[in-house]
Amino acid sequence: MSANGINNVNVVSQELLPTPEQVKAALPLTAAAERTVREGRATLRRILAREDPRLFVVVGPCSIHDAGAAREYATRLRRLADEVAGSLFLIMRVYFEKPRTTVGWKGLINDPFMDDSFHIEKGLYLARELLLYIAELGLPAATEALDPITPQYLNDLVTWTAIGARTTESQTHREMASGLSTPVGFKNGTDGSLGVAINALKSVARPHHFLGINQNGQCAVFRTRGNRDAHVVLRGGGGRPNYDSVSIAMCERELAENGLPANIVVDCSHGNSNKDPALQSLVAENCVNQILEGNRSIVGLMLESNLHWGNQPIPKNLAQLKYGVSVTDACIDWSATETLLKSAAAKMRPLLAARAGAA
Numbered sequence: 001m002s003a004n005g006i007n008n009v010n011v012v013s014q015e016l017l018p019t020p021e022q023v024k025a026a027l028p029l030t031a032a033a034e035r036t037v038r039e040g041r042a043t044l045r046r047i048l049a050r051e052d053p054r055l056f057v058v059v060g061p062c063s064i065h066d067a068g069a070a071r072e073y074a075t076r077l078r079r080l081a082d083e084v085a086g087s088l089f090l091i092m093r094v095y096f097e098k099p100r101t102t103v104g105w106k107g108l109i110n111d112p113f114m115d116d117s118f119h120i121e122k123g124l125y126l127a128r129e130l131l132l133y134i135a136e137l138g139l140p141a142a143t144e145a146l147d148p149i150t151p152q153y154l155n156d157l158v159t160w161t162a163i164g165a166r167t168t169e170s171q172t173h174r175e176m177a178s179g180l181s182t183p184v185g186f187k188n189g190t191d192g193s194l195g196v197a198i199n200a201l202k203s204v205a206r207p208h209h210f211l212g213i214n215q216n217g218q219c220a221v222f223r224t225r226g227n228r229d230a231h232v233v234l235r236g237g238g239g240r241p242n243y244d245s246v247s248i249a250m251c252e253r254e255l256a257e258n259g260l261p262a263n264i265v266v267d268c269s270h271g272n273s274n275k276d277p278a279l280q281s282l283v284a285e286n287c288v289n290q291i292l293e294g295n296r297s298i299v300g301l302m303l304e305s306n307l308h309w310g311n312q313p314i315p316k317n318l319a320q321l322k323y324g325v326s327v328t329d330a331c332i333d334w335s336a337t338e339t340l341l342k343s344a345a346a347k348m349r350p351l352l353a354a355r356a357g358a359a
């Protein structure tokens with residue numbers, strides 16, 4: 001506490017971080033990684049504009065806690081992405097920041113060693129290193145932007161950004177997203193409310209003026225153009241799913257009434273599967289069937305998937321951690337992921353061929 005008891009009353013300590021420029025100098029964007037990001041974002045924009053008829057799928061672990069397991073997952077997903085590329089555009093979920101309902105492990109950046117040592121500097125380097133590896137594989141990455149500063153360290157390696165259900169209503173996150181260089185998905189609220197996401201879309205498309213840090217780590221006023229590639233992510237909530245055709249039609253109507261493009265991503269996990277991973281494939285299948293029956297607004301899906309099924313609590317003795325198993329929400333395993341995505345791709349193929357023929 002300061003001597004006068006006025007400042008820093010509740011602050012225990014502060015330490016300086018390397019600037020975004022310094023972290024990027026240590027782990028620079030390579031030509032191969034840049035190509036992945038540029039092409040990935042361009043593909044997404046074409047999907048959002050209906051110039052590419054494929055469905056994009058954000059698929060991967062609920063959270064990254066083990067960079068080695070994430071690399072193995074990325075290598076497998078890279079191969080699968082090629083196999084299904086005719087119908088699906090796969091983007092790996094690479095989530096480093098976890099918004100908690102109350103408290104809990106807040107992700108690899110916040111506490112990379114999962115032992116309450118909170119080595120945030122190490123977390124930033126690990127996150128950038130992993131994103132670089134994945135981009136160099138030629139696999140686009142998606143992440144949640146939770147802390148408004150971290151995109152300055154990482155966003156050049158990201159293809160799609162999420163704003164989570166707990167922060168969609170936050171002005172800080174809407175402002176930050178208005179300046180992001182990626183397409184951005186806003187989740188509906190945890191109570192299932194769509195209104196907060198619609199308001200977010202109306203806000204994020206506009207210019208904003210707000211505070212942030214620049215690449216040199218200095219405080220700066222940012223003036224943004226507005227993000228025109230924002231869309232809603234339906235994740236269910238309040239005890240009810242919202243991926244069914246009635247919910248989708250209601251969302252389409254809300255978007256139209258607010259002059260917003262009819263672009264909807266369905267998160268097959270969270271409130272849409274009542275956090276039961278076994279239900280994710282039913283949700284995905286239902287959405288694909290809606291598309292086959294004529295739906296044109298569902299442009300993307302999200303799946304929580306890992307090398308192995310389920311989840312595990314973080315043990316005190318980290319040697320007891322099971323490899324490739326989520327430490328946050330329960331995930332489907334690799335074999336279920338492969339089956340689900342191959343089946344979705346096969347079902348979509350004739351439709352895309354018919355649409356291509358008609359064009």
Ligand SMILES: O=C[C@H](O)[C@H](O)COP(=O)(O)O
Pocket residue numbers: 062098099100101102103104270328329
């Ligand atoms: O996706 C992950 C979780 O649903 C989110 O971080 C909230 O988790 P919690 O309710 O366990 O805190």
Ligand SMILES: C=C(OP(=O)(O)O)C(=O)O
Pocket residue numbers: 062095099144163164165166187235267270
């Ligand atoms: C936290 C997440 O989801 P939501 O914001 O929908 O709860 C997530 O996707 O990791």
